[in-house]
Amino acid sequence: MHLTPPAIAVEKLVKRYKTATAVDGISFQLPSGSITGLLGGNGAGKTTTIAMIMGLVSPTAGSVAVLGAQMPKQRYRVLHRMNFESPYVDMPMRLTVRQNLSVFAQLYGVADIAGRIAQLAADLDLTGFLDRPAGKLSAGQKTRVSLAKSLLNKPDVLLLDEPTASLDPDTADWVRSHLERYRVETSATILLASHNMNEVERMCERVIIMKKGRVEDDDTPARLLARYGRETLEDVFLDVARGRDREVMA
Amino acid sequence: MTPSAFEFSFNRTAAMVRRYWYLLISSWPRLLDLIYWPAVQMLMWGFLQTYVAQNSGYFANAAGVFIGAVLLWDILFRGQLGFSISFLEEMWARNLGNLMMSPLRPAEFVSALMIMSIVRLSIGMIPVTFLAIAFFGFNLWSMGLALAAFFVNLILTSWAIGIFVAGLLLRNGLGAESMAWTIMFLFLPLTCVYYPVAVLPGWLQYVAWSLPPTYVFEGMRALLIDHVFRADLMLEALAFNVVLFALAVFAFLRLLASARTQGTLLQGAD
Numbered sequence: 101m102h103l104t105p106p107a108i109a110v111e112k113l114v115k116r117y118k119t120a121t122a123v124d125g126i127s128f129q130l131p132s133g134s135i136t137g138l139l140g141g142n143g144a145g146k147t148t149t150i151a152m153i154m155g156l157v158s159p160t161a162g163s164v165a166v167l168g169a170q171m172p173k174q175r176y177r178v179l180h181r182m183n184f185e186s187p188y189v190d191m192p193m194r195l196t197v198r199q200n201l202s203v204f205a206q207l208y209g210v211a212d213i214a215g216r217i218a219q220l221a222a223d224l225d226l227t228g229f230l231d232r233p234a235g236k237l238s239a240g241q242k243t244r245v246s247l248a249k250s251l252l253n254k255p256d257v258l259l260l261d262e263p264t265a266s267l268d269p270d271t272a273d274w275v276r277s278h279l280e281r282y283r284v285e286t287s288a289t290i291l292l293a294s295h296n297m298n299e300v301e302r303m304c305e306r307v308i309i310m311k312k313g314r315v316e317d318d319d320t321p322a323r324l325l326a327r328y329g330r331e332t333l334e335d336v337f338l339d340v341a342r343g344r345d346r347e348v349m350a
Numbered sequence: 351m352t353p354s355a356f357e358f359s360f361n362r363t364a365a366m367v368r369r370y371w372y373l374l375i376s377s378w379p380r381l382l383d384l385i386y387w388p389a390v391q392m393l394m395w396g397f398l399q400t401y402v403a404q405n406s407g408y409f410a411n412a413a414g415v416f417i418g419a420v421l422l423w424d425i426l427f428r429g430q431l432g433f434s435i436s437f438l439e440e441m442w443a444r445n446l447g448n449l450m451m452s453p454l455r456p457a458e459f460v461s462a463l464m465i466m467s468i469v470r471l472s473i474g475m476i477p478v479t480f481l482a483i484a485f486f487g488f489n490l491w492s493m494g495l496a497l498a499a500f501f502v503n504l505i506l507t508s509w510a511i512g513i514f515v516a517g518l519l520l521r522n523g524l525g526a527e528s529m530a531w532t533i534m535f536l537f538l539p540l541t542c543v544y545y546p547v548a549v550l551p552g553w554l555q556y557v558a559w560s561l562p563p564t565y566v567f568e569g570m571r572a573l574l575i576d577h578v579f580r581a582d583l584m585l586e587a588l589a590f591n592v593v594l595f596a597l598a599v600f601a602f603l604r605l606l607a608s609a610r611t612q613g614t615l616l617q618g619a620d
Contacts (some may be wrong), residue, residue, distance in 0.1 A: 117613065154451045158610040172610060176353045180453045188616055189447035192439070194376040195369065203372075206365035208450045233376075249448070255372045 105168055107132040107257055107289035108153060113162035115148050115313075122148040125162065130306075132256075133287040135280075137300035139333075140310035141341050146293040147188065149310070150259050153291070154184055166257055178257075180208055185250040190242075193235025197226060197245050200234055201252060208253035213321035220248040223278060239266035247275060251282065258282075260292045262298060262340035272296075276303055297334035307333065309340050318339050355455060362454050366462030367469075370436050372471070388424045390479050395420040396486045414488040415574045416544065421482065421490050422500055422570055423543045424475060426563055427534045429508030430515070432470035433463045434530035437516045441524055447616045456606065463516070464509050471505075496573050499584040506591040507562045508534075510598040516599075517549045517605030523614055543567050561590035562590040 101301045106129035115123040123145040150165050151157040155172035169177040191200045205213040221227045224244045265271035301321050309317045328336045399416035440446045482488045518526040541563040558564045565587035569580045609615050
């Protein structure tokens with residue numbers, strides 16, 4: 101039987117800094133074409149986990165493989181097939197949106213740069229401000245531009261950190277629809293870190309909940325709701341965050 | 351072929367140069383700033399030289415030695431600054447994470463920074479060399495081949511220091527920003543920009559002769575005062591530059607690896 105290797109494989113991953121352990125021995129595998137939510141409070145280790153998956157941070161122990169490449173050692177084998185969007189990075193403010201996108205498109209080796217930018221501008225409604233400096237955009241517009249950058253190379257693995265954090269409900273809903281459509285069209289693997297439980301519940305077929313650097317729970321939204329006896333994922337998250345025993349809750 | 355860390359893409363390097371070019375031309379005060387300080391320094395040293403020459407037989411025979419020194423010093427100083435400022439732009443814009451997660455290789459990134467240091471240097475220095483001709487009749491370009499040798503050695507040193515500073519910034523974040531602005535001033539007294547090496551105490555002369563720019567400034571004085579081009583000094587400078595550059599690249603790669611370990615590439619990581 102032929103088994104498809106996971107798009108992302110995290111194995112006993114540890115990240116220890118001088119005075120703190122940010123990630124404490126977590127393991128999970130994300131099948132190709134899946135969309136998974138990574139939940140956790142501040143300091144749970146979500147961003148550090150994503151940074152290790154991206155190869156920006158070296159693990160203290162354990163391993164991360166993306167599309168079969170060990171990160172960060174073999175990252176150049178796969179970086180052109182990955183992309184990410186995060187509130188912790190920005191795009192150069194004085195460059196226009198078009199200039200920013202075209203530079204990144206060239207870095208990722210996109211063949212038809214003008215065509216790809218035009219397509220993303222239409223998809224993400226950027227056309228009206230393509231020639232405006234990135235620093236003069238509203239928070240919502242910046243998020244959409246950042247999302248456009250993350251889709252420039254049509255990535256097979258897309259890592260999203262709070263992708264709709266600064267968007268109004270209408271635009272956020274629209275972005276979610278776009279991401280869902282992108283996944284269906286491309287079979288991309290998406291890992292989504294978010295504090296928005298509705299977003300995770302709607303988009304993700306699987307949820308990994310982290311707390312203090314460990315994986316506290318890992319299941320489908322429906323099974324998590326059933327196990328904790330809750331109506332919403334937000335209640336489940338609060339149960340985990342406040343340490344309420346799920347067996348008792350059930 | 352599987353992409354590797356050692357692959358080099360001119361296309362990606364060109365993308366980075368384009369990014370810095372857009373940045374440079376988006377602000378005329380920044381363009382003006384490139385010319386402003388070199389012009390002020392050249393004028394100040396030029397007038398001082400004129401005054402000293404009128405009152406000293408030695409300096410009357412060494413016409414242009416101060417102006418030549420200040421122009422060559424600016425190649426060294428502004429070459430490094432041009433490299434470091436382009437790098438700092440990425441940190442100020444919080445763009446480093448985007449670049450580090452892209453297929454851009456460190457060698458391509460560094461190459462783009464080197465190209466931009468020459469672009470910025472050219473914008474700042476070329477007009478100033480013509481000002482030196484207009485105000486003091488000092489023609490740097492008349493040095494010909496010697497100028498090319500001086501330039502190659504100075505720019506290599508400036509890049510080596512720029513690469514080392516970039517590593518420090520990657521590892522320590524913007525806390526190390528002041529290094530980018532001040533590190534080259536350590537070279538000002540030690541490389542004997544405005545006076546011969548013989549002026550230094552004996553033990554310090556060993557330090558001076560271990561720094562490539564010292565050979566360039568001695569070579570410049572030999573050319574302007576004795577009218578002799580010291581090719582031997584330029585070759586020695588080149589040899590020291592090769593060692594300095596290799597050390598800088600080694601330090602940069604170690605600091606980059608350390609930045610990955612310490613998690614400083616992605617600001618705000620929890």
